[in-house]
Amino acid sequence: MKSKIETKRKGNTCKFNFSYRFLCLLVFVVVSTVFISAQNSEQAVANDTSKEQARVIGLKNICVHVLELEKTLKLYREILGFKLDDADVFKGKGIEGMLAMKLKANDLTITLSLTAPEYLHTIGPVGNTNHNHFMLQVNDIGPIGDKLKEEGYTLENENYVRDKYTFFVGPNGEIIGLSAW
Structure with a gap:
């Protein structure tokens, strides 16, 4: 069994x-x-x-051209609470004699640009950073610049792909910078 x-x-x-x-x-x-x-x-x-469309990925900076230094510093530093973070004098065609003061409030930076009186005649059209503008950071400037040109916008820097930046005037007169660096 x-x-x-x-x-x-x-x-x-x-x-x-x-x-x-x-x-x-x-x-x-x-x-x-x-x-x-x-x-x-x-x-x-x-x-x-990897085939992602070229687009804005952030704000690079905001630049305000200073016409009245004392009033500007009083507004941004004393009233709005910005602190001087850095200052630099730029050299180069179109930006000679420009003092750029970077002011910070927490994680926001605003650049105040002031041109020395002897260089005021060098302030030119769009593309000269001696003007009020905001600069957007982009992931690929080539396709965006090409599309802007197709749409009839004039780009200040025709070598935008190589230089990784350019400026243009928006439909409301706003000056917009693009930066891929």
């Missing part, structure tokens, strides 16, 4: 082992399929990200 029971158990064990192995194989195939599908999906997202 014992031998019959042992045979039955052996037979059930074989069926159980086969069922267990089949189930494990099925789970492995399903998990592998899901894993491969997820990897392909991630790669598709990565490819879409």
